[in-house]
Amino acid sequence: MVTEYQPRSAGELWQRIDREDLVRLGVVGGLAVVVLVASWLQAPWWISAPLAAVGLVIGCWPIVVEVWAALRARRMSMELSMFIALVAAAAIGEWVTALVITVFVLAAEILEDLSMDRGRDALGELMNFLPDSVQVRRDGQLRSVHRDELAVGDVVMVLPGGRIPVDGVVLEGNSSVDESRITGEPLPVDVSQGSQVYAGSINHSGAVALRAERVGAESSYGQIVAAISAAQNSQAPIQRLADRLAGWLVYLALGGAALTYLITRDLTATISVIIVAGACGVAAGTPLALLGAIGQTARAGTFIKDGSHLEELSAVRVVVFDKTGTLTRGEPAVTAVTASEGVDGDHLLAAVASAESYRPTNAI
Template structure:
């Protein structure tokens, strides 16, 4: 009962309208028709005035909507004495708001689930190294500092990103990555905030504050998505003037041909614009929720609409089309330098770099048992390289041009297809090159092929890597347009020139943030915590899979189809019923009630966006394989008996 009361009190206008309608019906039944008429007229007139004020405000903001039809319908029904019908129109309009709210909550479920599960409390271990005085104090997750040791009890939510101190633990990360099965982490592995701990208590050391942690970044993206103004308002407005004009023409014709002004009111009660105002927004909310369930946070309905219309797609290479975990293949020291010494100093410098090659260099040094030293000073030139002072030596690691500017004797090293190199200079002398290889993601060819098969006319690679490496990866995944060795500003310039529009750009790193922000739709591969890219992008993939990009496009197209279909269903039903009403076959009261059924039908249809299909890459690959087999068979000719 409390829930029912809260629902009723949330919409007081509906409650008052129902009370007035019941009172009018009682008065009508007891013979007090004049009182009933005046009661209806006063109340409906107040609603008309309130609606007109809202219309004027909208017009001053440059927005012309569909409320004019509702106002005309209410005025017409009052003018011809159909005061019960006028009350039903008011109930329909106010009830439409409640229906939209309910459907919107249903459509937002996946998004609000993320917000509701946001970690709030952390158990901080005091004096964790002293077992005799160790105690646990509860604190707000926002108050946790980097380095604090936390206790996470069974089935609790991890409050901040941390490193696991316990020997092992099992975590449910489905709300973050979409992975349905629990994952096992070992001591030293990173545990993401928002993950649910398994059946044993574990300890973690905080590596980020709450506001910087993965889950809070996702929550911020969700809030952006919920607060954004969906394009469905504009979508409905595209139909507002034509629909209003057609409705008034039909109503006027009915009045003119019949000579009965009541016929004008009977037609207009069936022309109320609820299907346009409600069903399309519900469809876009459903699309946002469906994308979140698929592992993609989309920042608003405008992005959903743009995703549906994508005609050009551009991809970064490293970490986007490739795995993003390059492994060291070879150390090529220059004359006079030791390979392990070069690798150790390079790894020590690269611990201060955010470039994807840096992680591979650090891993290789650790695997070889080398000690990574702390730097006295370190600075990074974004996308070019890092300079650090280590044990009294100035170490530079980065692109050949950057290293050559500080060590003129630096020279390019030959690379096999698919390889990349980080060049090293020590104390102004070229010290050698570290050769790494990064394989394409297994799903990359299927994603590129799927996009081409579903209306994307142009696919390109925009990367800062060397041309030979970029071209090898592009050939492996099916991309024939490659722009290599680009600086961030050059990527932005090229993205602006790409045609046809809209342009989708997919990237993962800090250096991709400018081009992601500049593209019509920027998608960040955010599973590895690329904060700058995620902030700049219009959508963020939470799973470490490029397949989610194809899913986002598929969901966007399905959502737009559902939104348009909902609008056209509402328009078609309304116009059909209006034409019937011109004959006088539908009284005003019955017409107002029938229009409620039209609203319900369009809203139920709009909720189909919640079940939008994702891209079936496996089926697409099989179709491509069959097509290739048929082509080969045709080229070879029929087999002889």
């Protein structure tokens, strides 16, 4: 079973942006324009400096939080390198430069949050694959409950075409079940009384009653979701290498800035060299790439245990499949209904649906 990714519209992305971050970016960007115009008009420093200071205080707060976290972890980050650059620019009165750097960092933070949300969407989509409302037999009656209210021992009713919400055993009924999301097997598996079924499977042909044995995070499907979550938070070897390279790049830039100042005695040129240290955004881009790749493969029905396994795929040149069915979608679809002469197609479908509908009995 493959869940195709649908690109998000501009409106959906807009709704995901934190309004506080957006306001902060707008305020700092507006003040940067005002300070730039003031510098063109050669306004006195006591006009530009207070405006720039307000912009830096408003814009730098989230950056300072990130910088403090990086310092405590003793690692170089994009925020730390850019913070060094904007402090240096502000120290020599290059207010426009400092504000522009702040705008870039705030914009990068918003884009990073959107990328993280997009990558983590896969987990929500996986969990939403399970039905929210589940039919459960309790006290001799069929009740509709939320999947989070399911408990071990509950008798769950699954109609044809329904998604199985728990790991359990078939108590009543015969059917075929699509377990491709769990086992990778594209062909439906026949089940009857006593058969084991897994959460995340799709019931095909007949109504069945199941006794829940594992629910929620304890089910096979819940464990798959947990594994993908752990994979997205894992650190691949390439990420550790990117962190080291980013640190070396920043230290090289700082050394180059010091050498530039010794040779030219030009603070503007020196700060320009320091700003180059912002290229260590490669350290931020690596985990985003891993997160996005793991999320995208999860949408396609492929589960990656951690970032190191994803990295190893780059060295794969040949993939061997044990059966041709693995390469198909395994999703049959009704393309047309042809009824005998004198039989209305809609009435035929209604009769078939009626025959497949579940009629609860008192046998359970």
